[in-house]
Amino acid sequence: MESLLKKELNTSTLKTTGHAGGGCISEGQTYETDHGRVFVKINHKNEARKMFDGELASLDAILKTNTVKVPKPIKVIDVSPGGAAFVMEHLDMRSLHRHSAKLGEQLADLHLHNLRLKQTLQKGEQTVGQGPGQSQLQHTDKFGFHTVTCCGFIPQVNDWHSDWVAFFTQHRIQHQLDLIEKDYGDQQARELWSELQLRIPELFQDVEVVPALLHGDLWGGNVAENEAGPIIFDPASFYGHSEFELAIAGMFGGFSGSFYSAYHKVIPKAPGFDKRLKFYQLFHYLNHWNHFGTGYRGSSLGVMRSLLK
Numbered sequence: 001m002e003s004l005l006k007k008e009l010n011t012s013t014l015k016t017t018g019h020a021g022g023g024c025i026s027e028g029q030t031y032e033t034d035h036g037r038v039f040v041k042i043n044h045k046n047e048a049r050k051m052f053d054g055e056l057a058s059l060d061a062i063l064k065t066n067t068v069k070v071p072k073p074i075k076v077i078d079v080s081p082g083g084a085a086f087v088m089e090h091l092d093m094r095s096l097h098r099h100s101a102k103l104g105e106q107l108a109d110l111h112l113h114n115l116r117l118k119q120t121l122q123k124g125e126q127t128v129g130q131g132p133g134q135s136q137l138q139h140t141d142k143f144g145f146h147t148v149t150c151c152g153f154i155p156q157v158n159d160w161h162s163d164w165v166a167f168f169t170q171h172r173i174q175h176q177l178d179l180i181e182k183d184y185g186d187q188q189a190r191e192l193w194s195e196l197q198l199r200i201p202e203l204f205q206d207v208e209v210v211p212a213l214l215h216g217d218l219w220g221g222n223v224a225e226n227e228a229g230p231i232i233f234d235p236a237s238f239y240g241h242s243e244f245e246l247a248i249a250g251m252f253g254g255f256s257g258s259f260y261s262a263y264h265k266v267i268p269k270a271p272g273f274d275k276r277l278k279f280y281q282l283f284h285y286l287n288h289w290n291h292f293g294t295g296y297r298g299s300s301l302g303v304m305r306s307l308l309k
Helices: 002-007 046-063 100-123 166-184 187-203 243-251 259-264 273-292 294-307
Strands: 015-020 025-032 036-043 071-077 085-090 212-214 221-227 229-233 238-240
Touching: 002 015, 002 071, 002 085, 025 273, 036 046, 046 071, 046 100, 046 187, 046 212, 085 259, 100 212, 100 229, 100 243, 100 259, 166 187, 166 238, 166 243, 166 273, 212 243, 212 259, 243 259
Parallel strands: none
Antiparallel strands: 015 025, 025 036, 036 085, 071 085, 212 238, 221 229
16 A cells, blocks of 8 residues: 555655544545645445545535635545545644534535526626636536535435436435335335325425535534634535535534524525425435444434424
8 A cells, every 4th residue: 555655646755644534434544745744545345436536526626616625635546456545635623613603604605606606607707717727617507416426335326407306306315215125125114205205396395496516415524623714524515405415414413503503694594494404314314224224214214204294
């Protein structure tokens, strides 16, 4: 691994700093190089390359909005005999505390970036470039993403779609339930979903959903801060409904009231927000069921039942 990293990063210096990290999916380590500090994530699963390519594309897209801080992606490297390594900028981080409200503001700016870009283009104003050698982020009027991204290690279907409800129903909920059907054949999940599908249009009455660039997996473990402000990382981006972003944020803690207040000051809650949030949380419960097993079955079925009331 050391010789591979030296070659790929074109560095004679490669020294661990003692900064290690990682979660239930990948391991991570910080290195000193000739070009500064880098953080390297390593995963030995066969699908690691696809997972890291999606993360690199996600970080790149968020970076180009110039709204909220993310580590700058550098490159994905194939690892022998299997897996991949993802090299990115090292950032000194601590738990989010002082900059919670600022994260709320910046996240709202991220979610509004695509809409504002459209408004700028419609006015015929000159758009601001992204700097030498960087392509400009393009406006999109569809939901999806230009490449596969993974929420955890499960690839997401990001095929472009003009209808958000159809996109989310087919490519997020149905995709997760297909995996559950394959592995568990759960009859209750099947029956509840057949009922719930009929009720989905009610959740989106009188709501206009505009494609917003999302982090995609914004739970408390994927946010931090430094002296300058908040940082978000480990994204699974796509263009979707901004409300989806807040679903997992509310499931596992880590976000203060100041975060939500600042966010909703910029993007107020639309009618029916709370029930749609449950619908969006269903995706994450199903995704956790597929990742970690039947410990999340009860929560998944419980959310489906609550949506049917």
